[in-house]
Amino acid sequence: MPQAAQIRIPATYMRGGTSKGVFFRLQDLPERCKEPGEARDRLFLRIIGSPDPYAAHIDGMGGATSSTSKCVILAKSSRPDHDVDYLYGQVAIDKALVDWSGNCGNLSTAAGAFALHAGLVDPARVPRNGVCAVRIWQANIGKTIIAHVPVTDGQVQETGDFELDGVTFPAAEIVLEFLDPSEDGAGENGGGSMFPTGNLVDELEVPDVGSLKATLISAGIPTVFVNAEDIGYRGTELREDINGNPEALARLEKIRVAGALRMGLIKTPEEAATRQHTPKIAFVAPPRDYLAASGKAIRAGDVDLLVRALSMGKLHHAMMGTAAVAIGTAAAVPGTLVNLAAGGGERDSVRFGHPSGTLRVGAQARLVDGEWQVSRAVMSRTARVLMEGAVRVPGDAF
The missing domain is CATH 3.10.310.10 (Diaminopimelate Epimerase; Chain A, domain 1)
Structure with a gap:
């Protein structure tokens, strides 16, 4: 033939x-x-x-x-x-x-x-x-x-x-500016709000996992942030600590799916299988010393907080750029889990530790008519x- x-x-x-x-x-x-x-x-x-x-x-x-x-x-x-x-x-x-x-x-x-x-x-x-x-x-x-x-x-x-x-x-x-980075996705309460549920922190009920505090944000990319400590992590994990553990990946996926449902991104859990790229699931922790994947020593004093994020079901080797926008935006809003992990208060930039090292991202937030807005987020790449x-x-x- x-x-x-x-x-x-x-x-x-x-x-x-x-x-x-x-x-x-x-x-x-x-x-x-x-x-x-x-x-x-x-x-x-x-x-x-x-x-x-x-x-x-x-x-x-x-x-x-x-x-x-x-x-x-x-x-x-x-x-x-x-x-x-x-x-x-x-x-x-x-x-x-x-x-x-x-x-x-x-x-x-x-x-x-x-x-x-x-x-x-x-x-x-x-x-x-x-x-x-x-x-x-x-x-x-x-x-x-x-x-x-x-x-x-x-x-x-x-x-x-x-x-x-x-x-x-x-x-x-190359300097990147993300203008008006909050997304216009449908949320259960907030419509096109940067915080789709209308809350800076939600109690997220996750089947077979339990109730977790979560910050659900649509900025850069829809992201579900949880505290590393609440799910048994330190925030210093590298890829091999998680990606070789099917049970850990399955649990993180359950959290992601629960967040997607709460944000109004999907209507049924089954839809998550056809929407693997969004939302992201990430966990945050206060600064502490760790060794990056390259062996480089990252000191607690080098960063404001630690963040680990998953992409397409696996822990990312560094940090997705859109997730970095979400991190910078959430860090700029007092009271989010990201902001609290970074020490709380007002800030217009944040340096966070990820599996490969550190990254700085800037964002300025302001409260307008009762809703948080960020006009731009800025970071450098190559x-x-x-x-x-x-x-x-x-x-x-x-």
């Missing part, structure tokens, strides 16, 4: 922050994949190499972790005061699922750089030397991100001396092109 030949699709493989993914210009996708739907999902699954029962992604571009199983589409934006539209797909490893429910903050960094590499920004807006403010419309969640990308001789400056914990080598610093050219997939894969 004749077999379909492979087709060639222009693509760029990029690292952004502590993630990496395959980047496409919308115009370069096969015609039937230019619109959302089954064909596009099947294409991205095949490119990454999912679903993979071996959890290795040997036959694809993925890296068999949530940080490396990602696809991005960029196009010139038709929206006023925006340069590009950025759409992000989180590809599951063991399931035939592409989750479009949220953003990737790490790859938002690379989206700004890729927009310049791919010629999607008006040349008149790109300085010969300096910093280009790439105005990004994040299409998954309908928010604006500004990536301040350094430019040298008219090209993206990728090399530099900015060090980001969780990334092996230094690179040029990005660079790893490979460019084309990916190949069987012509009948999608």
Whole structure:
């Protein structure tokens, strides 16, 4: 029987922050994949190499972790005061699922750089030397991100001396601004509120786990924060402490599902299986000494608090960029579990410890008509092109 030949699709493989993914210009996708739907999902699954029962992604571009199983589409934006539209797909490893429910903050960094590499920004807006403010419309969640990308001789400056914990080598610093980062998801009481339940701290009833204090926030990405101590942790855990324990992962997933229900993101527990990317589940603790995954010593005095977060059912090796926005935002609001773990009170930035080191994120909160609002959250990341050219997939894969 004749077999379909492979087709060639222009693509760029990029690292952004502590993630990496395959980047496409919308115009370069096969015609039937230019619109959302089954064909596009099947294409991205095949490119990454999912679903993979071996959890290795040997036959694809993925890296068999949530940080490396990602696809991005960029196009010139038709929206006023925006340069590009950025759409992000989180590809599951063991399931035939592409989750479009949220953003990737790490790859938002690379989206700004890729927009310049791919010629999607008006040349008149790109300085010969300096910093280009790439105005990004994040299409998954309908928010604006500004990536301040350094430019040298008219090209993206990728090399530099900015060090980001969780990334092996230094690179040029890219400053990200997440404007109005609270999401407009439906909540049980709060509508589009940053705190969907209307509370800074909820009593969350979790089947087979019990009642837990939780801060449920939609900023950057919907996130369920609980105290590490309440679930038997110290906040110093590394990936191997949790990811090899199926019972621990199952318990954390139950907390995530309970939070998703309480936030109004899903209507039944079963829906959580098709919404793995959001919400995130994270646990917080006051500062204490620990060794990061690299062996680097993190001292209690180096950080304001400790945070560990899960992505796609596994403890993240560092911190998702969107979760960092949630952390910074929650820390800025007095009385949240994140704020209390950091010592309480008012603050406009926070440095937290994660499995790979530390990260600082800034956010300013204010109370307006009885509701907390954050106009922007800011953090620094790095990005660079790893490979460019084309990916190949069987012509009948999608």
